[in-house]
Amino acid sequence: MITSTKNEKVKYWKKLQTKKGRMKEGKFFIEGYHLVEEVVSSDWNVEELIFAEGTPIPDWGKSLPIQHVHGAVFNHLSQTKTPQGIAAVVHIREEPEIVGAPLLLIDAIQDPGNLGTIIRTADAAGFSGIILGKGTVDVFNDKVIRSTQGSLFHIPIMQGDLEEAIPKLKAEGYSVWASALEGAEIYNTVSPDGKLALILGNEGSGIQKPLLKLADKIVKIPIYGKAESLNVSIAAGILMYYMKG
Incomplete structure (x- = not known):
């Protein structure tokens, strides 16, 4: 359980919320139940899931690395008005070859x-x-x-x-x-x-x-x-x- 906003991992996650940080690390940060479920069910590489204290872990997330954080830490990370207590760090994948139309x-x-x-x-x-x-x-x-x-x-x-x-x-x-x-x-x-x-x-x-x-x-x-x-x-x-x- 991470309890401090000064934790190095929290600083790292915050960095992924900037374009410069995303480009340097090749990863990005997403939050919200629907988005996280969508990326987990896709072929994108999810590095880890982040859950606020007390947020239940859905079955589809239990096979991935999980980090628990205090509610205040999650609120510090969140970019939404009503945080849902679930986030993920995702690798930016190599650009796909686009075929077909339109x-x-x-x-x-x-x-x-x-x-x-x-x-x-x-x-x-x-x-x-x-x-x-x-x-x-x-x-x-x-x-x-x-x-x-x-x-x-x-x-x-x-x-x-x-x-x-x-x-x-x-x-x-x-x-x-x-x-x-x-x-x-x-x-x-x-x-x-x-x-x-x-x-x-x-x-x-x-x-x-x-x-x-x-x-x-x-x-x-x-x-x-x-x-x-x-x-x-x-x-x-x-x-x-x-x-x-």
Whole structure:
């Protein structure tokens, strides 16, 4: 039982809550019953489980290394308003090879909630993988992970330079769609045929022009009311389900 927040292991876990710490150690910290159960049942490597004093250990967690901590220590570690008393340290795995279609290409989306929701929706819509371009929020950010609701552990995700990745995809027979307003066709007037990839852009500035020039189709979702635009995660959901056919 760890009872002090000054314990070296506690300091180590706190370090995993920073991007710098995650990159250095190659691990990340997650908390909450659902997320921990999801990662344990996936093919990701879980280093250890952390339980607050008095929190029951579920059957699926009993075969893993377990560390008990005092409730005050867990609250010190927790990044949620209502801690559930269960957390895990997980190894960042080697980036998977992404095969199949459709694919999602993320250009500098910076809001953690948006990215997590998009990952969750891509998983639900049956997308084959996601490439995160430069300037995108860290996928192992706590808010991103929580917003994915476990989908982070089910859909292949890799980092990449989209200016390099898109020409390679086109050479492999993919048709690349970009979600933008200028020079765009209404999305449901374009037939979603063949292998497709969809670019989604930054919340404020949209897709970078060099990437737009690489797209085969630029599509938009019509706005019928007075809203200026749709939230990027909502637009992503509409387009992904349409493209999946």
